[in-house]
Amino acid sequence: MARRLQLGRLEQEAAALAGAVHGALGPRGGRALLVRPSGEALLTRDGQLLLQALSLAPPTARVMAASACSHRAATGDGAKTFVVLLVGVLGALRTAGGGGLRRALRPFEARVLERAVAQGLRRHLTSALPGWEAEAGPLEALVEAYLAGRLGPGERRQLARLSCEYVRRCAPATAPRPQVLSLLSSRFAELHAPVVGLPAAASRVLPGLVLRRDFATYCPAGGDLRAVLVTEALRPALSVSGVEFVVDSEGQYQASQCWITRRTEAVMKHLHSNNIKLLLSSVKQEEVVIYYAKLYGMSVVECLSSEEMALISEITGVSPYTPSSDNLCREITETTVVTFCQPLLLGSKRWVHIGLVSVCGFQPHCLILCGPVDGVTEQHAAALQGAFTMLQQLFKTVDQREECEAEGEIQNEALGVSIWHSSAIQKQLVIQNTSCNSNQISEYQVKAHRDETETQIVDPDLQGSGNLTCVQTDLQMPSSPMSHIKEVNVATEADGSSIEVQKLPARWEHPMQDSLLDSTKDCRAPVLAAHNANRVTACEHLSVGRGLEKTGHDVVAFKTGRSCVSVLQNRSNSLIEAGSVLPVGGYFEILLHYYIQYYAKQLQQSELTIISNVVAEALLSIPKSLYRTAEQNSFTKFYLKTMNALKNNQPLSVSEKGLESVYCKYQLVLSVLHCVAELLSIDLIIGIKRPQQKVEDYDSGDDS
Template sequence: MLPVEHLHLEHVLQTVSALESVVLRSFGPEGGQVLFTRDTGQAMLSRSGTTILTALRLEHPLARMVVECVLKHSAVTGDGSKTFILLLASLLRVIHTAACKVPNVSHTYNSREAAVASTARRLTKKLLTFALEELDDIIAMGVVPYGGCLQREDFTATTHSQTNNPCIQKLLASFFYSRLGQTHCDFFSHLTSEVLNNWKLQNEHPSISLNFIKDNLPALLTPVSGFPISCSRLIEGQVIHRDFATPCPLRSQQPVKAVVLTGFLQPKVLCAGEVLELGCGGQGIDEKSRKERSIVQFSAWTERALECAIAHLQSLGVSVVLSSAKQSAAVLALAAQAEICIVECVDEDELSLFAHLSGASPVTDCLMIEPDNVATLTFCQSILLGAHRYVHIAFHDSDKRLMVKPCGIIICGVGEGQTDQYICSFHDAIRMLFSTWKPIGVTATTASKQTSNESKPSQTQSQIPNLSPSQQCLIEPGCVVPAGGTFEFLLHHALIKHGHSRLVMDDTYLDIFTVSQLLANALLSVPRHVYSHSPRHFLQTHAGLVNEQKHNDIPEQNLQGGVSNKPCCREIDIPSKVFMLGFGLESVSCKYQLLLAVLQCVSSLLQMDSVLHIHTTLHKGSKGLANISWECTKAEVEE
């Protein structure tokens, strides 16, 4: 009989609380760094929530499930891993408190636990439904008007003009502060701004440029260990993370022509379905002699074909070949004699970026190369970065290419672990900016409100072509609010007001009032931890924001499609105490997606009924692991 562990709400809360106690050590402005010691003796310091949670050796399946949810959310938005755990624990506490208030159906322990679990599931389901249908409206009315909106000029301004782009600098600085600490946050915010300025696409929305950088970031980044972080910089052109397989002659003043080859330079001998037959000769020659003669003839033919391919490259003026495959020794020898540089085993992402920036299409057969497949480079030379030698290229100016300034990003760190940490933070910063500028679509409930003639409220944005641009996007791209709990304070007050207004209208909205109160109470846990070392600032900031909301209250009749008429792009000047503490800015879109992810995680956790402890042998394809014990969760069947 397999051992079965029955799960209760208290067990889930204990598991999440254990994770909460870990991330609290590095949360907030007073949070420190966590020291990791690996089995090899290597030590590493980090403030990153994803790094901390990934390094934990978790045995309980619920803990692993929570960490997996956090990592999936962080992979999309790049931010909010520690806040995810704090909100999750706070929501479980308020749900547990509310569920325990239900009258007992029996005096037995099992019946009480079942009643609490059933009530908790119902509350979680109502919370998730409420968030999916009405939360974006509440944020648009109660949070967005009290923040600001980043402009395209702020996004693409140069880093030296601090007075022209204070918002983007504060947004990046607050992000890197939570990851790398106060020492390096300003340096990385400047470096990120330079990357955005060089890779901006003219007359395009910032989300397009950010999406391009996000997709090609592995090919743009070059880690260099053994140097201080101050050596990190941008480098012109592109760095191919391979070295020359043939000697590279110096060409300082002349343009270089290159071609991308996705196959072998050796010409194809056989086509699909063909068979090479050996042994064609006279009747008086024995079998061994016929085969040897045929092999010699075949080798001579392939050598002549290879010479023709090299001659074809020379006729086109090609002096550099970027290949995704490893070439033969004969190819490298003939290429060296012809002074053609070959870079072999180049990553596909780097070849794709090179083809996109140069405008030259890759080819698979060297004999099919045409002038359109040849790219013109300013230079192509070796570069030594740390202990590795790479290929450094610069693109020739052309109107056919994108109007950008191609540049690679060199990230330096004293140790390999620190370098990886800086690169992960840079990745997450780009994801955060992309999530900030990515428009949030209209919800199902809002769509039904705006299209009163439609009878089905579950239509998606793609099915509603008649909506205006302002109606299709409730939370405008680029919306930010001051950090330090401002979003949670504003949304807390907006939720309480929304719940009371619905309850006054009709008693049937009691469920909305209840879930609004639960979510509002859970949100306050984040600023409480932010101001844990200064409770007086917590009370002052909360009171100041509530007074600001009451003074600038927006009547519901002045709202059109859930978007306030009050401009959200005004100067961010509240609350003054938040700016005095120097918290910076936070993305409204990332916060909204964080709340939805946390509520979905709570819903999944409370559906678990029991854990079966089993032992099994993994398949051979499971990364070499075998004979390990593991636990699987069993979902309770809904009624």
């Protein structure tokens, strides 16, 4: 049966998915009761679990749910907001004119969405990375806001503090954060231990690893111990796979058994001679191996999972040991040092607790998660694993497309410099960049205007001298990257003369006008996250494009004649820098809604304008859902207050303390748009129902 795909039908299916997760959305959301096939009940707010529990018959609905779950697995967040935004986009598309706008989705991303982020949204962003080492504030605010959509208030505060402590212990100051967070996310099942029957407040962080096995044999030993990994039985078998072992008499069989026993004893004696005190095995060892292990004072842990063995190998850098006739006389080099090895009683279970010496940046610790029942510990573990996945995205950047770089060439001349005098000794410079497209000033070099209107920054005291003195400057980040350019004068240090800065033409107008030029106003925008480190000195014989050290930002040098001044330019070829965050509560959606609408008005193509308005209006569906359970008209008040602050170039009033990753939110918008494009590319759905066929054997000879 074939049927045409209608946009209204897609909207209904998406609305049904959104209805299933809508009640669990946001910090005020409730929990849904899921009954597993085993009959076990589970209370959860996890959007991925809710979508996976649905029995979806329409293939397009399954595509929507799979796309939401894929986005959740990649970024650790956003399964519920994915379907809410999807409903908004499909509904707005149906109202605007149907699926014929699909071809405008990709140009919209390149020409409107990225421009709205680069030229508008970026000025409101702050970075969570500078305070990562010194304090737990940004990290805890991110994790607690993430857990707010999954756990109750008391649980989320406690687990946020616990997870922050866990990250700090596993990742010392010198450790690369992305690699550590990646390991915490991918190996979280092996890096935590659930304990049932204890209150959640009993959860804690323990040094070392907790292996979910008991000792096959335990021999206490003090000090550092040497350990080996084993992935095969140490007692050799009579035959191997594919080899036939023929025994002609009982005497031959007894002789074979004696050889096997002597061989096993030789292997264990060789381990003992190399001072091996701990044997970590992924297979179950024979009784004779356990006997000789006790005899030689070795502890044995067997039946470890392949994931646990891989984790230990990754932390210690050792490979499994394989005994053979060639290496029984050599020293065993594939060993690791274990600082302690002891049994650990957690609840009613007895497990193995070992301390490993790490050869990588990750310092092994185990997170003990306690709860009254299994379902609670499972929810806590899933929420924390998602939080570590989300934190991993914090270190990623989003680069601009080549299409935007080509457009940026038109706007390269709109570069203005505002300079003012702050004291008798120190000159402060503000570099205002009116083009945030990706036509970036090349690293350590800027192309100055070569005509009569070239910007000149000359100190009269330096004219005629053969050397250049060092001029220290403080960077002040503009509150608006698109403000108009004005002429200002800068007083010199001693004689009161001034330096003229000629006016440069601005090609673009920004909705936030004249926000840069008030030198007495505090540049209070969140973009000043790294402003304390933004100092640079233009030193002797400094030339454009040479002799500048990389400081993590682009350095721009304006040179005329023999003098030059260098300043830090907070500008890169990225749409979203690593560590970019915004307050929670719908600020990202409203800001992006505002800037998409603004830049869409400058377009001449009607399809791009329509699709821009569609996405801009759909973005509001997320904060509308977040504020639905609050007081009456709370969303309207929040929306009008935020929009009024944007139009009047005032700082946003933030009431929430939580933070959210801008990278994850931006990827959410892209994922929804790609899902919409995939759905709209389906022209026909063909349902095929085949009756069950019986398999019969026919003899070809009987048919003749």
